[in-house]
Amino acid sequence: MASDVWVYVDQFRGNALPAAWETLGAAGEVAAELNTGVTALVFGHDVDELAQQAADYGADKVFLCDDATLADFRVQAFGSVAAKLASADKPQVILAPATTRGRDLTAFLGVELGVGVVADGIALQVEAGVLQVTRPVYAGKLHATVSAPGAHPQIVTLRPRAFPRPEPNAGSAEVVQVEAAVAEEDISVKVVDYSVSASEVSLTDASIIVSGGRGVGGPEGFEPVRQLAVTLGAAMGASRAAVDAGWIPYSYQVGQTGKTVSPDLYIACGISGAIQHQAGMRTAKVIVAINKDAEAPIFKLAKYGIVANLFDAVPALTDELTRRLGE
Amino acid sequence: MHIAVCIKQTPDSAANVVVENGAATWGDAPMVVNPWDEYALEEAIRTKEQHGGQVTALVMGPESAREALKTAIAMGCDSGVMVSDEVLAGCDARMTARVLARAIEKLGDVELTVFGKQAIDGDTGLVPVSVACTLGWNALSYVAEINELDVDNARISVARSLEEGRQNCSGVLPAVISVVKEINEPRYPSFIGIRKASKADILVWDLAELGLEVAEMKAGGAAVTWSDMRPLPARSRTVEFIEGESMEVIVAMLADRLMADKVI
Numbered sequence A: 001m002a003s004d005v006w007v008y009v010d011q012f013r014g015n016a017l018p019a020a021w022e023t024l025g026a027a028g029e030v031a032a033e034l035n036t037g038v039t040a041l042v043f044g045h046d047v048d049e050l051a052q053q054a055a056d057y058g059a060d061k062v063f064l065c066d067d068a069t070l071a072d073f074r075v076q077a078f079g080s081v082a083a084k085l086a087s088a089d090k091p092q093v094i095l096a097p098a099t100t101r102g103r104d105l106t107a108f109l110g111v112e113l114g115v116g117v118v119a120d121g122i123a124l125q126v127e128a129g130v131l132q133v134t135r136p137v138y139a140g141k142l143h144a145t146v147s148a149p150g151a152h153p154q155i156v157t158l159r160p161r162a163f164p165r166p167e168p169n170a171g172s173a174e175v176v177q178v179e180a181a182v183a184e185e186d187i188s189v190k191v192v193d194y195s196v197s198a199s200e201v202s203l204t205d206a207s208i209i210v211s212g213g214r215g216v217g218g219p220e221g222f223e224p225v226r227q228l229a230v231t232l233g234a235a236m237g238a239s240r241a242a243v244d245a246g247w248i249p250y251s252y253q254v255g256q257t258g259k260t261v262s263p264d265l266y267i268a269c270g271i272s273g274a275i276q277h278q279a280g281m282r283t284a285k286v287i288v289a290i291n292k293d294a295e296a297p298i299f300k301l302a303k304y305g306i307v308a309n310l311f312d313a314v315p316a317l318t319d320e321l322t323r324r325l326g327e
Numbered sequence B: 001m002h003i004a005v006c007i008k009q010t011p012d013s014a015a016n017v018v019v020e021n022g023a024a025t026w027g028d029a030p031m032v033v034n035p036w037d038e039y040a041l042e043e044a045i046r047t048k049e050q051h052g053g054q055v056t057a058l059v060m061g062p063e064s065a066r067e068a069l070k071t072a073i074a075m076g077c078d079s080g081v082m083v084s085d086e087v088l089a090g091c092d093a094r095m096t097a098r099v100l101a102r103a104i105e106k107l108g109d110v111e112l113t114v115f116g117k118q119a120i121d122g123d124t125g126l127v128p129v130s131v132a133c134t135l136g137w138n139a140l141s142y143v144a145e146i147n148e149l150d151v152d153n154a155r156i157s158v159a160r161s162l163e164e165g166r167q168n169c170s171g172v173l174p175a176v177i178s179v180v181k182e183i184n185e186p187r188y189p190s191f192i193g194i195r196k197a198s199k200a201d202i203l204v205w206d207l208a209e210l211g212l213e214v215a216e217m218k219a220g221g222a223a224v225t226w227s228d229m230r231p232l233p234a235r236s237r238t239v240e241f242i243e244g245e246s247m248e249v250i251v252a253m254l255a256d257r258l259m260a261d262k263v264i
Helices: A020-033 A047-058 A075-089 A099-115 A219-232 A240-244 A273-283 A310-326 B035-051 B061-077 B093-107 B127-135 B192-200 B247-260
Strands: A003-008 A036-046 A061-066 A091-099 A118-121 A123-127 A130-137 A143-147 A154-158 A172-177 A190-196 A206-212 A237-240 A264-271 A286-291 A306-307 B001-006 B009-010 B018-020 B023-025 B031-033 B054-060 B079-083 B110-116 B138-150 B155-162 B167-171 B173-178 B202-207 B225-231
Touching: A003 A020, A003 B061, A020 A036, A020 A123, A020 A154, A036 A047, A047 A061, A075 A118, A075 A190, A075 B138, A091 A099, A091 A206, A099 A154, A099 B093, A099 B127, A099 B138, A099 B155, A118 A143, A118 B093, A130 A154, A154 A240, A172 B054, A206 A219, A206 A286, A219 A237, A219 A264, A219 A310, A237 A240, A264 A310, A273 B093, A286 A310, A306 B247, A310 B247, B001 B061, B001 B127, B009 B061, B018 B035, B018 B225, B031 B035, B031 B061, B035 B061, B035 B110, B035 B138, B035 B155, B035 B173, B054 B061, B054 B093, B061 B079, B061 B202, B079 B093, B093 B110, B093 B127, B093 B247, B110 B225, B127 B138, B127 B173, B155 B173, B225 B247
Parallel strands: A003 A036, A003 A091, A036 A061, A061 A172, A091 A154, A118 A154, A206 A237, A206 A264, A264 A286, A286 A306, B001 B054, B001 B110, B054 B079, B079 B202, B110 B173, B138 B173
Antiparallel strands: A118 A130, A123 A130, A130 A143, A143 B225, A190 B167, B009 B031, B018 B023, B138 B155, B155 B167
């Protein structure tokens, strides 16, 4: 059987991002509709373990390109391998997670293969062979259905945490080793080093996020928020007001001009819930709002609300959860 | 050195965008320079201030997009070019990239093109890298800092903001970069800048002027089409305010609910 739905397995230093497996899971459903199989694109250096993991997550076939030039993601190097394979094999669909690398790769492929790219899908449907993709537009204020009916392949990126992560099972896939497409001397982008953030949980991957806003009142006001996050194994976020005030770095910002997140649980502490903030977090499954002002717009999104000073409520919640989670 | 900044005009981020007759509309909310692009403009202007040269702001859009160029010039760009053609309404990221790439080529001597990381309406983030690929230039996306720009040796080194943290890397000019909010604090237009902008001549190019065919822009049906614009599915519930005689009681009730919801 052909394996005509391809998935770019996004990885960093040999570790796949959770969104890579979510995308592989979605690919399995698309492939079933199209009566074909799933091919995983595993590119990197020292990544052969990922080929087996891809099989465990449902890939029928793996294109494995393991090369020193692919130790770091560089769009020209990764994109050229994918474009070469796609030109030869003509897959029907290429899916990638909408991560920094997935976006760059699909933009490159769109140009190289002469097709439009559908970005940021949160739901997929196959109708007469065409992927109808639901995606948020206007910073999450509306939804639209988007497709590229005449495109071959159809290239779509999927938003992290919008699709369930499949359960891995011991699987087997046909692994096809492929060569890199560009020699190191022909790649002008050189990666020097990384300053990788300390082992905090990444906002886009987090299943729980605890965020602070204007109500925290200052940099030190984030301390109780951070403690609750640590207790829950959660990522910490912030509203634009807190970032603009200089209380916390921009990398924590959730919202229209920050990160878009979709956790199972979002606890908003001292956040009023301006439309810009809502755009970044409204797809959270359960939202808890803690705010002094019962009229704050955040309560319109929340499932549970506590009208209180966050400096009373948040430490009390931390104590309660520490006790329960310890049991 | 000649720097191009590609900007877009979008509804203001505070706009309440709703659907009317299947199309998005935002009432009286103003159109603004895409918020991410303000950082691109600022970085281009700072780069010029440091290294000399000129900055050209480039916008694709309808006649109203002229206002975005005026903002760009008022901030400190030297000139503005508008690419406007009715055929371009609703065109996708790849086609937008083709048009912008051609306009950048037409400017002639551009060595650095700066974008904001994405636009707040379409939100694809695809255009900067697509332009780089179309031009065959280096693409450096999500730039949080320009570490070094060596114009004489045509080299650029930057810090990029990725999921895992920052990546320091280098590339060669000409290059396309897209920038994130961490990179700078955009300036406000100056009084003198606003006066300059009001008198500035803005070049307007259509497809023919860029040597692009209408048929080519519509080619092959491989384009992305949007349909069925709709409001978000309603959240059916209303908030449950948790109340109790003490904070200990309240947080215990909340913890019960969160555990019952299986989210902790």
